[in-house]
Every structure is written in structure tokens, then in C-alpha cells.
Amino acid sequence: xxxxxxxxxxxDFDEAVAAIAELRGANIKGFDIDDLILKxxxxxxxxxxxxxxxxxxxxxxxxxxxxxxxxxxxxLVASAQANFFSQIKGGKPIVPLPPDFVLTYExxxxxxxFITILGFLICAGLPAKRSPLYSAKVSEDQIGxxxxxxxxxxxxxxxxxxxxxxxxxxxxxxx
Amino acid sequence: xxxxxxxDIAWAQINKDVLKSLESPRRMYWVILxxxxxxxxxxVGCEIYQYTTGMxxxxxxxxxxxxxxxxxxxxxxxxxxxxxxxxxxxxxxxxDWRKPIYRFAEAMTTFSLMTAGLFVLxxxxxxxxxxxxxxxxxxxxxxxxxQSPLVWDMFAIATYLSSSVLFLYxxxxxxxxxxxxxxxxxxxxxLYTVMSLGWEGTDRQWRNFRITYLTIACFLIxxxxxxxxxxxxxxxxxxxxxWHVTSFPPYFVAGALYxxxxxxxxxxxxxxxxxxxxxxxxxxxxxxxxxxxxxxxMVWTYLNLIEFASVWYGHDQTAKDQLxxxxxxxxxxYFWAMIFFGSILPLMLAFKRxxxxxxxxxxxxxxxxxxxxxxxxxxxxxSFAHGHYPWTWDHDQWPSLVQWGIVFGSFGWFTLLFxxxxxxxxxxxxxxxxxxxxxxxxxxxxxxxxxxxY
Numbered sequence: 324x325x326x327x328x329x330x331x332x333x334x335d336f337d338e339a340v341a342a343i344a345e346l347r348g349a350n351i352k353g354f355d356i357d358d359l360i361l362k363x364x365x366x367x368x369x370x371x372x373x374x375x376x377x378x379x380x381x382x383x384x385x386x387x388x389x390x391x392x393x394x395x396x397x398x399l400v401a402s403a404q405a406n407f408f409s410q411i412k413g414g415k416p417i418v419p420l421p422p423d424f425v426l427t428y429e430x431x432x433x434x435x436x437f438i439t440i441l442g443f444l445i446c447a448g449l450p451a452k453r454s455p456l457y458s459a460k461v462s463e464d465q466i467g468x469x470x471x472x473x474x475x476x477x478x479x480x481x482x483x484x485x486x487x488x489x490x491x492x493x494x495x496x497x498x
Numbered sequence: 499x500x501x502x503x504x505x506d507i508a509w510a511q512i513n514k515d516v517l518k519s520l521e522s523p524r525r526m527y528w529v530i531l532x533x534x535x536x537x538x539x540x541x542v543g544c545e546i547y548q549y550t551t552g553m554x555x556x557x558x559x560x561x562x563x564x565x566x567x568x569x570x571x572x573x574x575x576x577x578x579x580x581x582x583x584x585x586x587x588x589x590x591x592x593x594d595w596r597k598p599i600y601r602f603a604e605a606m607t608t609f610s611l612m613t614a615g616l617f618v619l620x621x622x623x624x625x626x627x628x629x630x631x632x633x634x635x636x637x638x639x640x641x642x643x644x645q646s647p648l649v650w651d652m653f654a655i656a657t658y659l660s661s662s663v664l665f666l667y668x669x670x671x672x673x674x675x676x677x678x679x680x681x682x683x684x685x686x687x688x689l690y691t692v693m694s695l696g697w698e699g700t701d702r703q704w705r706n707f708r709i710t711y712l713t714i715a716c717f718l719i720x721x722x723x724x725x726x727x728x729x730x731x732x733x734x735x736x737x738x739x740x741w742h743v744t745s746f747p748p749y750f751v752a753g754a755l756y757x758x759x760x761x762x763x764x765x766x767x768x769x770x771x772x773x774x775x776x777x778x779x780x781x782x783x784x785x786x787x788x789x790x791x792x793x794x795x796m797v798w799t800y801l802n803l804i805e806f807a808s809v810w811y812g813h814d815q816t817a818k819d820q821l822x823x824x825x826x827x828x829x830x831x832y833f834w835a836m837i838f839f840g841s842i843l844p845l846m847l848a849f850k851r852x853x854x855x856x857x858x859x860x861x862x863x864x865x866x867x868x869x870x871x872x873x874x875x876x877x878x879x880x881s882f883a884h885g886h887y888p889w890t891w892d893h894d895q896w897p898s899l900v901q902w903g904i905v906f907g908s909f910g911w912f913t914l915l916f917x918x919x920x921x922x923x924x925x926x927x928x929x930x931x932x933x934x935x936x937x938x939x940x941x942x943x944x945x946x947x948x949x950x951x952y
Contacts, residue, residue, distance in 0.1 A: 364509060365933045366704040374701060381709045400644045422645040425728065426653050432721045433657040436714055440664055443710035447703045449671075450695035459679035461699055462672075464509035464932075 326353065327477050330456040330493040331484035332465045336367060339466040342487040343373045346470065349483065353473030362457075362467035384442025385435050392434015397427040456495050465490065500782045502595045505939040507777065509932050516673075516924045516931075517680055519773035527772045527917065534913035541907015544900045545620060553623040557898035561890045562882045566901040567621040569874040570908060573757065574614035575655065575729055576750070576870065580758025581607025581662065582722040585669070586715035594937065595786050597930040598778040602769060602920065603762050604666045609915040610761075611659045613908050620904055647731035654725045661721060665714045671697050671707070672929040686922075726750045733877065739817040740824075740881045743808055749801040756798045756840075757870035759791040763863035765916070767856050769925060778926050781854040788853045795844035795866070802841065816886050824880045828893055832872050833880075839869025 333339040339361070347356050361370055371377070401418045444450070454469070461467045470480055477494065484492055548555050558565050584603040588596040619625055632642075642649050674694035681687050697703060727747035734746035743749075766787065770779040809817045824833045843865055846852050852859065883893050919925070 361701040362699045363701075363704070364699060365929050365936060366708055367701075368705075368708070370701055377702070377705060379705055379709045381706055381713065385713050403642075404644060419645060422650075425650045425724075426644060428724065429650070429653045429657045429721075432717050432724075433661065436661045436664060436717050439710055439713050439717075440668060443668065443706050444695075447706040449697065449703070451698075453696050453698060457698055462676045462679045463513055 325474055326471050327474055328456050328469065328471045328495045329477065329480050329484070330362075330458065330467050330469045331480075331489040332458055332460055332467050332491045332493075333488065334465060334490055335488065336363070336466055338487040338489075339468055340370065340373055342468060342483055342489070343370070345483050345487070346468075346480075347373060349479065351472055351476045351479050354470060354476050354480075358471055360469040362461040362469065364462055364464055364466075367466075379446065381439060381442040381446050384445070385439045388438020388441070389431050389435030391438070393427050393431035395434065396430030397423060400426050456493050458491075458493065460491075500780070501938075502780060502782045502786075503598065503778065503931065503934055503938070505935055505942055507935055509935070512778075512928050512931050512935070513676055513680065515775070515777060516926050516928050517677065519775070519925065520677070520681075520686075520921060520923075523772050523921065524774065527921070530768070530772070530913060531917055534910040534917065537907050537910025538914060539907070539910075541904045541910065544903035544907070548620075548623070548900050548904075549625065555898060555900045557896065557901065559892065559895065561885065561892040562879065562895045564621075564878050564882065565895075566875065566897045566905050567617050569878045570871070570905045571614050571617035571621070572729055572750075572874045572877075573871045574610045574617065574908070574912070575726065576754030576757045576874075577610040577761050577867075578607040578614070578658070578662070578758065579722050579726060579751070579754035580762050581605070582718050583755055583758065584762065585665070586718045586722075589712075589715050590719075594934050595783050597934045598775075598780075598926050599762070599766060599783060599787070600930075601666075601670070601927045602765055602916075602925045603758075604662065604669065605916060605919045605923075605925065606758070606761060606765060607662045608659070608666055609912050609919070611655065611662060612915065613912045615655065615659070616908065616911070647728055647735050650728045651732060654721075654728045658721055658725045661714070661718060665711075665718055667693075668707075668714065669711060669927065670923060671695060672699065673924045673927060675699065676928055677924065689922075722754075723751055726754045737886075738881045739814065739820040739884070739886060740809065741877070742814070742817070743805050745801055745804050745808060749798075749805055752794060752798040752801050753870060753873055756791070756794045757867050759787065759794055760863045760866035760870065763787060763791060763859055764867070767860045767863075769920060770856075773920065773925065775926060778931060784856075784859070785853045788847050788859065791863075791866075792844055792847040795840070795847070799841040802837075820881060820884045823884045823893075824876060827880070827884070829876065829880045829883070833876050836869050836872035836876050839865050840873060843869065 331342070333342070343356075343359065343361070346354070346359065356374070359374065361367070361374065363370075400423050404418050404423075456469055458465070458467060468484070472480065481492055556565065556567075581600075581603040584596050585600040588600070619628060622628060671694060674690050675697035678687065678690035678694045681690060727750065730746040730750035733741040734743060736742065763784070766779055766784060769775055806821060809821045812818070824830070843862060846858075846862060852862070879895070883895060884891055
């Protein structure tokens, strides 16, 4: 059966949350709550109560980026110092650890920042083409709930959305 | 104290007000832009003259190898720190009053770093040899000394600049999506479409955005401190009288935050007027900003006294002589002006009546930065004028007009970059102001009824 996509726009965040809770409870054919997408003009961490906890993996990128940045800097600087014997050291260590720590520290941060951004783009699915069911109202003041389900589920979706005072419901055939 | 922002302000209105700033600023905007371009013209003329004639025209000599260029370089590096203070530190502390004003403070960070970078090039003189400073293995016999604070500087500033640009950009993505959705044609539409990366405000995007922003904020705080500590190390690790002071790194960091906060006050007043942001850049927010500036001014004053005391009670007679020379010699007027503008004038900020008086604050904030610029000059020139060896003393050196012209023009360069940014990108964070309004209206709704409310 072909899949349908629906985007419902709400004025009130609480109504949108109530609609999600009801969708979660209703046993709708071809609908999975994990496929539901909430679109909002601001961040609503409280929505996790109804959508469930979803993992964020950006921190792993941060850890890897920071460690790699620090290690890379230290080994680059140390190998440059250790390979250039004509630089007069006057009996001082060829690879002096305390001053090298400064550059290691700077590159630890730089690596962490760069790879965090990369992780953000990967984890958030950016850059992306905007979905056809996007409303500019979402970036203004309305909450959007995007769902997909079987054709037979469309009527149930609409009933639930209308019950929770959806301002507008957009519909599109799935790919 | 009144409210930082009205809780009943409509979200659509926030979009409308901020987007309007991208299109129709007051006429003053164009006046400022014109003045900035004229100032850049002066600097470009001076730089061309210096470039074609030689560094001699800057009137630097063997004692005074560093002069206004390096003083101004430190000034601009310092100026960048308050963007980080407002956006990162106050973000971690959940101080939501920062939300309407942090975006332009972040932009200020980026552009002041870009201005500071120019001074390194100007100071080098022989611009065609600029690649010599890049620390990569080469056969030129000019090997980068990785133990030198000057090389650390290059790494630290490059890290700070790239991280600040990314922090500014990432924080702006949701707002760029708003611009994309509301501007209907032309190059701006294309720019916002590309830069917003297809942001739709989905729960997945917000979830990852929140962690990313927080993580970069956590990185930026130690980075900002390290950058100015390293700049302080350029001085403190040398053996020049007056520079070899343990408290230099915190002193530099405090001075950086101080001048940055003062600059934020100046820009706050300008943007509030030019872009009609009276609803967002409110007087209660200004009051908090002024109090923060006052607190940092007192920290700076304390560290200044610590620096003088360490020299005075220390055993380095040359450093002590040099301090006396600063306070009584040819630099005395500038030294005492620095003390007045940096430590005495900010006492005004403790008085409630001045904390929201915009014309007075505008003048005071500029004078505070004059004081902070003098501070950097007073660190550099008197030390070179009165060093360890009497035969190197040169008390009468005065920077040439070429130096003054380039320093003057740098303010135009910064202003131009900053004002163009504010016209092309939203200088008030729309989504964060909405968050502020949302949370405050929720708090108001859930506020327990008190006696007498019936």
C-alpha cells in the first residue's frame, strides 16, 4: 500500500504534544512513532517525554576530534624538532614537553571544534534538501508534526490532528 | 528593575522586526558606513606609503622595535574576548538576558580578530615575505621556534578565529533558515538557502544543535583565556623591565574582557538606534551589561595594582625605575589618563542613574576603550624607551603620523565589517529571543498566586 505524508501545524505546543501522545497510543496501521518528526521554531527538549529518548552522538565526534587534534599537533611539532638538528639547542631537550604542551592544547581545541561541527552535520542530517511538506510558518511561530502511514491511516491522522486544534493539515503522497 | 523583554511579544513580530533590520536601517547606518570607509582610506594611504617607502616612515627605531602596531594588535585581540564571555560563559550559566545581544558580540569577536591579524602583517613591513612566519618545515634557515610565544600566538589566534567563525555560523543556522523562508528573491535568498543547509527545525536537528552549541561553547572559554594568556606570554616571558611579571596573563585576560564589554555597550547603543531594536536591546539588559563591565573594571584595577606592587616591592631595580619613569616621565600624561579612564571613570557605572543613561554610557564606553588602548601602549613603549641599558634609552620617540593613520583606519575597517555583517545577517538571534519569551511567559503562567492577587 502506498505511504502518505501529512504535516499538521499547531499554534500551541501543548496541543501538539497531546496529539503526539495520542498518536503514540493509537494503534495505527503502517505508522511508527519513530518516523514522526516534530518541527518547531525553537528547541523543545520536553518533547522527549512523548517521543522517547533519542541518542545524540555528537560528543563521540568531539572526543575523537580533540584527541586526534592534540596528538597530531604534538607529533608534528615533536617530529619537526627532533628532525632538525642544526637548530642549536644549547643542551636543552630536543623535544621540550612543557612548551610543546601549549600547541598541543591549542590543536586539541581546534580538532575538537572542527570534528564536532562535522559530527553535528552528520548527526543532524545536514546539509539536506527541504522536505516538500515544509511550511515557512514553522520557522515563525507554529509547531509542525510530520507523520507517514498507510493510505488507510490518513483519516485517523486527520481526526487526531483536528481534535487537537491543528490549524492546517498538508498532505502528500509518499515516494 | 524592569523586564529584560516583554513576554507578550508575538513570535511573528520578532521575525518581522529583525528581518526589517536587514532591509531598512536608519539613515545613520549609511553615515557610519561612509565614515568607516573614509577612515579605511586614511589607513590604506598610510600603508601604501609605508610599503613603498620602507618601515623607517613608521618612526620605529632600534630601541622602539614594537610600537603602536603591536599595542593596537593586543587591543583588538582583547576586544574579541567579550563575544566569548557573552555567548559562551553566560550561555553555560543560563543567563538568558544575553540572548538578544550575544550575536553581535560574537560578530565583534570575529571582526576584531580579523582586524588584529592585519596588524601582524602591517608590523612585518615586508609583506611579500609574509610566508616566512608560517611555521612549516622549510629550507630557508628560518625555522619556526615552537618554544617561542610568538609562534604560539600564531596558532592560538588562528584557532580562536576559526573556532569563533564556526561558533558564530552554527549559532546562526536556525536564523538563516528564517531569512531563507521570508526573503523571496535575489542574491540574499540564494545566500541564505545555501548557508541554512536545509534546516527545518526538526527535533533531530534541534537535539544535535543543542549539544553542538554547548560543546563549542565549552571549548571556546578555555581557548579565549589561552589566547590572551599566550599574548601576555609574548611579554611576560621576556626579560624586559616591566614585562617580566607573573600576573600578566590574568591581567591581560581581565583587560581583554573589560575592553570587550565596553565595546559591547558602544555597539549596543549604536545598533539599538540604527536598527530600531528598542524592543530587544532593552534598558534592563543594558543595566546588567553595565554592572558586568563595572565588576570586570574593578578586577582589572585590582590586577593593575598587583602588577605595580610586584614591581615596586620586587628586587628588580630597573623595573622599578621604569615604573617611576612611566608615572613621571614623558609618558606620564598617557599613563595617568589610562588610570583615570580605566579605574576612576568606571566608578560612574556603579550609580544607578548612569546605568541606563544611553548618551552618557555611549561616551563613557568609548573613553573606557581609550583607557584600555592606552594600557596596551603603556605596556609597550615605556618599556622600550627605558630598558636595562642606558645607551638604549630613547625617551623622546614618538610614533609617526603613518602609524597613527593605520591605527585610526583599523577602527574604520572593524566598523565596516561589523556594520556590513549586521545588514546582511540577523544581528539579534530570533530563535533565542523566542526561547526567552517562551520560557519567561511559561514561568509567569506557573508563578504561584501570592496574597493580594485575588
